[in-house]
Amino acid sequence: xxxxxxxxxxxxxxxxxxxxxxxxxxxxxxxxxxxxxxxxxxxxxxxxxxxxxxxxxxxxxxxxxxxxxxxxxxxxxxxxxxxxxxxxxxxxxxxxxxxxxxxxxxxxxxxxxxxxxxxxxxxxxxxxxxxxxxxxxxxxxxxxxxxxxxxxxxxxxxxxxxxxxxxxxxxxxxxxxxxxxxxxxxxxxxxxxxxxxxxxxxxxxxxxxxxxxxxxxxxxxxxxxxxxxxxxxxxxxxxxxxxxxxxxxxxxxxxxxxxxxxxxxxxxxxxxxxxxxxxxxxxx
Numbered sequence: 001x002x003x004x005x006x007x008x009x010x011x012x013x014x015x016x017x018x019x020x021x022x023x024x025x026x027x028x029x030x031x032x033x034x035x036x037x038x039x040x041x042x043x044x045x046x047x048x049x050x051x052x053x054x055x056x057x058x059x060x061x062x063x064x065x066x067x068x069x070x071x072x073x074x075x076x077x078x079x080x081x082x083x084x085x086x087x088x089x090x091x092x093x094x095x096x097x098x099x100x101x102x103x104x105x106x107x108x109x110x111x112x113x114x115x116x117x118x119x120x121x122x123x124x125x126x127x128x129x130x131x132x133x134x135x136x137x138x139x140x141x142x143x144x145x146x147x148x149x150x151x152x153x154x155x156x157x158x159x160x161x162x163x164x165x166x167x168x169x170x171x172x173x174x175x176x177x178x179x180x181x182x183x184x185x186x187x188x189x190x191x192x193x194x195x196x197x198x199x200x201x202x203x204x205x206x207x208x209x210x211x212x213x214x215x216x217x218x219x220x221x222x223x224x225x226x227x228x229x230x231x232x233x234x235x236x237x238x239x240x241x242x243x244x245x246x247x248x249x250x251x252x253x254x255x256x257x258x259x260x261x262x263x264x265x266x267x268x269x270x271x272x273x274x275x276x277x278x279x280x281x282x283x284x
Contacts, residue, residue, distance in 0.1 A: 003056065007140050009152035011056070012049035013159070014136065019048025036205045040162045047087055051080045055125055056133065069126055076125020077118045088112035095174045096219035099210045169203040177215065189214040
């Protein structure tokens with residue numbers, strides 16, 4: 001199951017494309033509409049490509065063992081499940097939103113993965129390793145090294161440009177989310193959906209691809225916590241300023257009182273001296 005770098009790139013692209021085709025087909029069957037189901041603009045879902053690459057390198061030779069199908073099934077479930085969970089977690093942390101949510105599905109893990117998808121991942125892993133990948137391996141062996149590197153370079157260029165474009169779009173979405181004034185998940189989610197509708201296709205297709213998109217509760221909690229912390233700091237700062245001004249005022253009053261007391265004592269001393277001199281003159 002040894003693969004060269006150029007072959008890894010081609011395999012990654014092919015299964016990214018097949019994963020995209022599967023997503024589009026399922027959406028077409030379910031809602032009878034064509035939807036680009038990927039994050040990227042082109043017809044590929046890299047998460048499927050990464051999943052297959054991990055499976056090939058981690059469990060590629062298991063099928064040659066007795067009862068090899070079952071370990072492939074379980075390994076495919078675990079590898080793809082962990083990958084989907086990580087991608088969901090990363091996107092939420094990076095862009096403050098849940099792009100898919102399985103919270104209403106049975107046997108889900110934090111709404112990021114659920115048993116139905118895991119079973120499909122396991123079945124797909126067996127089909128890929130037992131049927132599709134061996135045929136693809138024969139196809140790759142028939143290509144020259146020059147052809148493999150040429151194709152892989154074209155793939156890297158196209159997908160790299162796509163990734164940069166999508167990254168720019170995602171940063172724009174994150175900027176809109178962070179710039180929203182409301183602190184309600186539904187209100188911000190509605191605003192972002194409206195924002196996506198007005199954008200070019202490079203951004204707008206994300207609204208159709210991820211209809212369950214909504215702002216994460218953790219982002220709202222962080223925002224409220226930050227607002228609370230800022231308010232406490234403002235109050236503490238105001239209290240500090242107030243105490244400083246109060247101390248300064250007290251010191252000013254004390255100094256003024258001390259000056260007035262000194263004046264009073266001075267006037268009293270002058271008065272006493274004058275009285276004493278007057279008495280002395282009268283006694284003479």
